[in-house]
Amino acid sequence: MSKHNLKQIDRFVFEMPPQGMMKVPGRIYLNQTLLDQMDSNVLTQVSNVACLPGILKYSLAMPDAHWGYGFPIGGVAAFPADSGIISPGGIGYDINCGIRMLKTNLNYDQFQSQIKSVTDQIFQEIPMGLGRGGLLKTNKTELIKILDRGCQWLVEQGIGDSGDIFHCEDRGSLDGADGKLVSSHAVDRGLSQLGSLGSGNHFIELGIVEQVYSDKLAYKLGLKNNDVVVSIHTGSRGLGHQITTDWVRTLGKYVKNQNIELPDRQLIYTPLNSSNGKKYLKEMQAGANYAFANRHLIAHRIRNIIETRFKKSAQVELVYDCCHNIAKIENHFNQKVIVHRKGATRAFSVKSGMGLPGLGTPVIIPGSMSTGSYLLIPTDKCEQTFASLAHGAGRLLSRKKAKQAFHIDKIQKILLNNSIYFKFTTESGFKEEAPGAYKSLTDVVNVIVESGLGELVLRTKPVANIKG
DNA sequence: ATGTAC
Numbered sequence A: 001m002s003k004h005n006l007k008q009i010d011r012f013v014f015e016m017p018p019q020g021m022m023k024v025p026g027r028i029y030l031n032q033t034l035l036d037q038m039d040s041n042v043l044t045q046v047s048n049v050a051c052l053p054g055i056l057k058y059s060l061a062m063p064d065a066h067w068g069y070g071f072p073i074g075g076v077a078a079f080p081a082d083s084g085i086i087s088p089g090g091i092g093y094d095i096n097c098g099i100r101m102l103k104t105n106l107n108y109d110q111f112q113s114q115i116k117s118v119t120d121q122i123f124q125e126i127p128m129g130l131g132r133g134g135l136l137k138t139n140k141t142e143l144i145k146i147l148d149r150g151c152q153w154l155v156e157q158g159i160g161d162s163g164d165i166f167h168c169e170d171r172g173s174l175d176g177a178d179g180k181l182v183s184s185h186a187v188d189r190g191l192s193q194l195g196s197l198g199s200g201n202h203f204i205e206l207g208i209v210e211q212v213y214s215d216k217l218a219y220k221l222g223l224k225n226n227d228v229v230v231s232i233h234t235g236s237r238g239l240g241h242q243i244t245t246d247w248v249r250t251l252g253k254y255v256k257n258q259n260i261e262l263p264d265r266q267l268i269y270t271p272l273n274s275s276n277g278k279k280y281l282k283e284m285q286a287g288a289n290y291a292f293a294n295r296h297l298i299a300h301r302i303r304n305i306i307e308t309r310f311k312k313s314a315q316v317e318l319v320y321d322c323c324h325n326i327a328k329i330e331n332h333f334n335q336k337v338i339v340h341r342k343g344a345t346r347a348f349s350v351k352s353g354m355g356l357p358g359l360g361t362p363v364i365i366p367g368s369m370s371t372g373s374y375l376l377i378p379t380d381k382c383e384q385t386f387a388s389l390a391h392g393a394g395r396l397l398s399r400k401k402a403k404q405a406f407h408i409d410k411i412q413k414i415l416l417n418n419s420i421y422f423k424f425t426t427e428s429g430f431k432e433e434a435p436g437a438y439k440s441l442t443d444v445v446n447v448i449v450e451s452g453l454g455e456l457v458l459r460t461k462p463v464a465n466i467k468g
Numbered sequence B: 001a002t003g004t005a006c
Helices: A032-037 A040-049 A108-125 A140-149 A151-156 A162-166 A184-191 A215-220 A237-257 A275-309 A380-385 A399-405 A408-417 A427-432 A441-450
Strands: A007-010 A013-016 A026-029 A059-066 A073-080 A098-107 A203-212 A227-234 A316-323 A325-332 A335-342 A363-366 A373-378 A421-424 A454-467
Touching: A013 A040, A026 A040, A032 A441, A040 A059, A040 A073, A059 A441, A098 A108, A098 A275, A098 A363, A108 A203, A108 A227, A108 A275, A108 A421, A108 A454, A140 A151, A140 A184, A140 A275, A151 A162, A151 A275, A162 A275, A162 A316, A184 A237, A203 A215, A215 A454, A227 A275, A227 A363, A227 A454, A237 A275, A275 A316, A275 A325, A316 A363, A363 A441, A373 A441, A399 A427, A408 A421, A408 A427, A421 A427, A441 A454
Parallel strands: A026 A059, A421 A454
Antiparallel strands: A007 A013, A013 A026, A059 A073, A073 A335, A098 A227, A098 A316, A203 A227, A203 A454, A325 A335, A363 A373, A373 A454
């Protein structure tokens, strides 16, 4: 599948007509620049996903789409909940990788003198990087409760408050999760990492609200110009990875035994209503609850750091927490479906009654470490995308290419020129995350806004960034 | 993304 086979059906929508085994068309939301920059393997992956049994409407790719395991990152696909399938490739190894934004009641002027020391303290106190260590020591019994109930259990233990739950996708806990099903290997990996950032594109960023596009929407979110915010991007660490590894192995055998033909071996799946499908769903939900709890614990420690430093005059509250890698059972087009979002954000408009009162589900879209984030509110038009939007700027260069292309000094210079203080765990990880390794966040957000899928609320500017 | 291989 090449780019010239794409048919432009709207200003920012390109369609891939069904060919061969494709059951539905592919649809990609992008502009000409993003199309030119896009790896053509993404098109192949979109068309491969379109071949999966029972896929509804379209195989979708968001404007930040790039190459991934089986499905593209930025891929969205829905299947009937009663007769459809679930596929680990449509969720990703890092189950419920996601982003959480916190707001403070401090403005830039009040915070400025403390930026470096707060960042240093966060860097020191939050476990990060590839190794071991987590903020909360638990035993297996407690961990199973976290797998079953996510943030809700933590709040019952006195960690965080009800506001932390309310401002979280699915209130920080997925029903149906069953921690008892999770392999002891996955549990063991999870025990030592609960409350840790990880590595790769995981980060903690201090930012300020630089531009407000909608006073009304920003007010509803409790944000205004110059407010200091903190964003946390991480997922389910080794536990989620191990759950996925376990199921990729099991389902690989199933697909082989059933002689199921697939355009790509990485697209292994199982019927959702099979015994394996139900188990995988429950384990995936348990992994998602672990990721919610992980972000919750990191946020809680950052809250303590800031509140202690500012002598209790400071308040740190959750703006919203969005999942990026997850499958959800939802209603779309008058049907109960399972939506796979892999590197995509849930986007229900206010009409849905989901998310926050009078808003819908806020969508936080972070860029590279030099660009900050956008906050948007989905419009009713997001029905077209099974209530999904982009999740970031999207990689332009692979990790390998980024490491070859960028020198550490140059990245540091870019950040210093932008007055962004930074800390990182490894030089190679830092290079992989160079700003130049990412596409333009403005292009991604423009596609969303110009195609009528989202309304801009505000943009933040980074003042400090920590890379795991 | 990931104790970057079973």
